[in-house]
Amino acid sequence: MGRNTLTLLGTGNAIATRCYNTCFVIDTGTSRCLVDAGGGNGILVQLEKAGIDLSTIHDLFVTHAHTDHILGAVWVVRMVINRMKSNRYEGCFTVYGHDKVLSVLDWICRATFSAKDRSFLGKTVQFKEVRDKERFEVGDMQFQCFDILSTKEKQFGFRANLPNGQRLVCLGDEPYNDANRPYVEEADWLLCEAFCLYRDRDIFKPYEKHHSTALEAGCLAEQLHVKNLILYHTEDHTLDTRKTAYRAEALQHFTGRVFVPDDLEVINLD
Numbered sequence: 001m002g003r004n005t006l007t008l009l010g011t012g013n014a015i016a017t018r019c020y021n022t023c024f025v026i027d028t029g030t031s032r033c034l035v036d037a038g039g040g041n042g043i044l045v046q047l048e049k050a051g052i053d054l055s056t057i058h059d060l061f062v063t064h065a066h067t068d069h070i071l072g073a074v075w076v077v078r079m080v081i082n083r084m085k086s087n088r089y090e091g092c093f094t095v096y097g098h099d100k101v102l103s104v105l106d107w108i109c110r111a112t113f114s115a116k117d118r119s120f121l122g123k124t125v126q127f128k129e130v131r132d133k134e135r136f137e138v139g140d141m142q143f144q145c146f147d148i149l150s151t152k153e154k155q156f157g158f159r160a161n162l163p164n165g166q167r168l169v170c171l172g173d174e175p176y177n178d179a180n181r182p183y184v185e186e187a188d189w190l191l192c193e194a195f196c197l198y199r200d201r202d203i204f205k206p207y208e209k210h211h212s213t214a215l216e217a218g219c220l221a222e223q224l225h226v227k228n229l230i231l232y233h234t235e236d237h238t239l240d241t242r243k244t245a246y247r248a249e250a251l252q253h254f255t256g257r258v259f260v261p262d263d264l265e266v267i268n269l270d
Contacts, residue, residue, distance in 0.1 A: 004028050004162050004269040006189070008232065008261040009046040010038050013173075013195060013211075014068035016236035019263045020046050021068040022173060024191075024232075025057070026269075028163050031139025034060045035170065037072030044075060050264050054079055055089045059138040061145075062097040063172045064155035065104040074108050081113075081120045094126045096136065096145075100154050102127045130156070149177040152210050159183045166269055173233045175212045176220050189269060190226045192217040193233035197249050204235050218250030218258070230259045230267065 005027045010020030021038035023046075034057050037043045047054055054076070062073050073095065083089035095105065106127055110118055121127070130136060132147040142161040147154070148171060157172040157180070168189040176184065176192070184190065195211035196204035206213055214231055221229040231246050238245065239262075246260040259267055 004164050004166065006168070006230070006267045006269055007050050007052065008230075008263060008265050008267070009043065009050060011232045011234060011261055011263055012236050013193075013233050014039070014066065016234075018236040018239055021072070022193075022233045023069070023072065025050070025052060026141065026160060026162075026168065028140055030163075031141055032057050032059070033138045033141060033143075033160075034076070036061075036063055036069040037076050039068040039071045041072070041075040043072035044079060046264065050266075055083055058091055058093055060093070060095045061143070061158065062095060062101045062105065063157065063170070064098075064150075064153050065101050066153060066173075069173075070101065070105060071108075073105055074112070077105070077109055077125060078113065078117065081117045081125060084120060084124055085116070092124050092126060094128050096128050096130050096143075098131070098145075098147075098154060098156050099129055101156075102129055132156070144183065146180050146183050148172045148174055149179055150174050150210070157183070159187070162269060164270055168269065174210050175216070181224070184226070185224045187224070187226050189228045189230060190221055190224075191230045191232060192220065194231040194246060194250070195233065196235050197238075197245060199249070200235075200238075214246040214249040215252060218252060218254035221250070221256060222254045226254075226256060228257045228259065229254060230261065232261065 007025045012019035023036040140163040145158045166188040169187040170191040194214040195206035198213040198215035
């Protein structure tokens with residue numbers, strides 16, 4: 001069995017410029033899944049810095065169609081096709097997402113790619129629609145996606161069962177809805193957005209943007225008996241103190257472990 005890791009390629013919210021937009025790679029040692037891709041071709045730089053060869057990624061899950069999550073996916077698809085054309089990529093590449101995500105991604109790709117690049121779509125590059133509660137496998141990982149019931153933008157989170165028995169849950173980038181308790185409760189790892197510190201709520205106004213704070217993320221993790229909490233999708237004005245301050249605020253109510261990763265940080269999931 002390989003070493004199970006989570007590499008945070010980006011940890012920032014949509015308007016962050018001092019860190020990359022939120023996206024990450026789940027790696028079991030034998031399988032890799034990229035989740036979201038940020039807002040541009042910076043995803044290619046982040047993958048290079050992380051030492052992750054794009055040719056080793058065959059699966060991408062896109063949570064929703066906001067620019068800071070989907071536009072990088074266009075670049076990933078384009079570069080995968082470029083490698084396929086030069087025989088530097090073996091096998092197929094699959095993008096998972098709900099109907100709107102795939103509709104938007106397909107439209108951008110077909111509107112901006114060359115005819116030769118477009119010919120790969122639907123063949124060695126597959127856009128696979130997943131529906132609420134649907135299960136699918138990425139190598140030795142078992143995923144189940146769920147609608148986070150956003151009032152702003154259709155968005156799916158997921159629960160991933162790793163080969164080491166650990167359960168990792170991604171809530172997307174909006175506050176938790178209790179309708180999804182069966183997917184989240186007693187998770188080993190919970191990826192939860194924390195737009196800012198509770199003490200800075202009047203500065204960053206998270207509630208106006210359908211986001212929450214590190215304090216509330218800690219409360220949620222405790223209520224749901226989560227073991228490990230990972231905070232991401234934050235503002236970028238406090239990067240120098242973010243790790244310490246966000247962790248301390250979440251731990252005011254949470255008794256488990258709290259991780260506040262920087263871009264490119266790797267978390268051991270074993």
